[in-house]
Amino acid sequence: MLYRTLHDNSLVAFIFVPVIIFLLWIRVFLFDGLQPISFDGPSMPFWDGLVRPVFGQNNFLGAFLSFLMALLIAFTLNRMVGRYGLLGKQSVLPALMYGLLVSGFLPVQRLHVVWIFTFFLLLGIERVMGAVGASRKEGRCFDSGLLMGIGSLFYAKGVFFFPLLIVVMGVLRLLTLRTFIAVLLGVLLPFILSTGYFFLQGKADEFLLTVVFNQLSNTGQFSHNLASQIYLPLIVVLTLMGLINLFRYMPVQKIVTRKHLKMIVWVIFLTAAATLTPFFSVEITPLVAIGPAVVLSFWLDKMGRRIWRELFLWFLIGVTVAAQFLL
Numbered sequence: 001m002l003y004r005t006l007h008d009n010s011l012v013a014f015i016f017v018p019v020i021i022f023l024l025w026i027r028v029f030l031f032d033g034l035q036p037i038s039f040d041g042p043s044m045p046f047w048d049g050l051v052r053p054v055f056g057q058n059n060f061l062g063a064f065l066s067f068l069m070a071l072l073i074a075f076t077l078n079r080m081v082g083r084y085g086l087l088g089k090q091s092v093l094p095a096l097m098y099g100l101l102v103s104g105f106l107p108v109q110r111l112h113v114v115w116i117f118t119f120f121l122l123l124g125i126e127r128v129m130g131a132v133g134a135s136r137k138e139g140r141c142f143d144s145g146l147l148m149g150i151g152s153l154f155y156a157k158g159v160f161f162f163p164l165l166i167v168v169m170g171v172l173r174l175l176t177l178r179t180f181i182a183v184l185l186g187v188l189l190p191f192i193l194s195t196g197y198f199f200l201q202g203k204a205d206e207f208l209l210t211v212v213f214n215q216l217s218n219t220g221q222f223s224h225n226l227a228s229q230i231y232l233p234l235i236v237v238l239t240l241m242g243l244i245n246l247f248r249y250m251p252v253q254k255i256v257t258r259k260h261l262k263m264i265v266w267v268i269f270l271t272a273a274a275t276l277t278p279f280f281s282v283e284i285t286p287l288v289a290i291g292p293a294v295v296l297s298f299w300l301d302k303m304g305r306r307i308w309r310e311l312f313l314w315f316l317i318g319v320t321v322a323a324q325f326l327l
Contacts, residue, residue: 145186
């Protein structure tokens with residue numbers, strides 16, 4: 001049974017997840033005739049200098065980097081869920097759920113800047129979660145902001161998600177004037193250092209204009225068809241059902257676990273709200289998928305009968321494969 005194999009932390013389970021995600025990435029590796037980078041609008045110097053010259057010229061290398069980033073994000077999320085005991089047992093289900101949620105749209109699977117930003121942001125959120133009960137909360141909050149700032153040097157619009165870090169800190173009871181200043185300085189530091197570097201090169205004005213232009217640019221809105229009008233509401237409904245289940249079990253969780261689960265709920269609402277604005281579209285799927293991956297894993301973990309868990313898991317896999325061919 002697939003569910004029994006994956007709802008574990010055995011070596012077999014950890015091998016299975018990359019294999020399944022790779023199978024969902026096969027069409028991206030075989031894509032030919034298109035640019036390796038999707039949503040390729042205005043870009044930041046880090047992206048142009050470090051990523052595009054190596055991975056942006058070859059379909060295979062571009063697919064490899066996006067696949068690698070998907071695995072890194074999936075297993076970072078899985079580590080975070082396991083470390084803070086958000087499921088009933090150690091499992092690789094969150095990693096698999098994340099892989100499924102980001103694999104429906106082929107353009108999203110291809111290489112783009114949000115993959116790198118999402119990885120750094122998730123590391124920052126994990127750093128904040130570790131600040132609960134820590135002696136030096138300001139240091140961890142600074143690290144969190146610094147990670148987000150580094151990610152924003154690849155994806156300038158990432159700074160718009162700064163309120164997400166503030167909300168996470170508030171839910172975890174970490175938000176004070178000192179921690180706020182610490183996380184703000186962390187976000188600003190990479191931009192300050194970058195501005196200083198380009199100032200020495202005589203290009204500070206050009207760098208600042210590039211940042212502003214990237215923040216105001218529009219990647220274009222996704223054109224829906226009948227399949228997407230079925231797929232997206234289906235994922236939304238499943239996520240809402242998972243949230244209802246989460247709220248049912250919330251009162252019986254430990255206080256610290258309850259705080260972490262509330263944080264996940266806020267991540268879902270804030271990232272989903274971002275997709276309703278004209279500044280973002282389907283390209284932020286890697287970021288939006290973080291919360292639902294945890295919620296759906298929690299729901300699976302709490303399902304009464306094993307047969308329903310198995311059917312639900314195979315249903316999600318089938319829906320994802322169908323979406324790749326129909327969207």
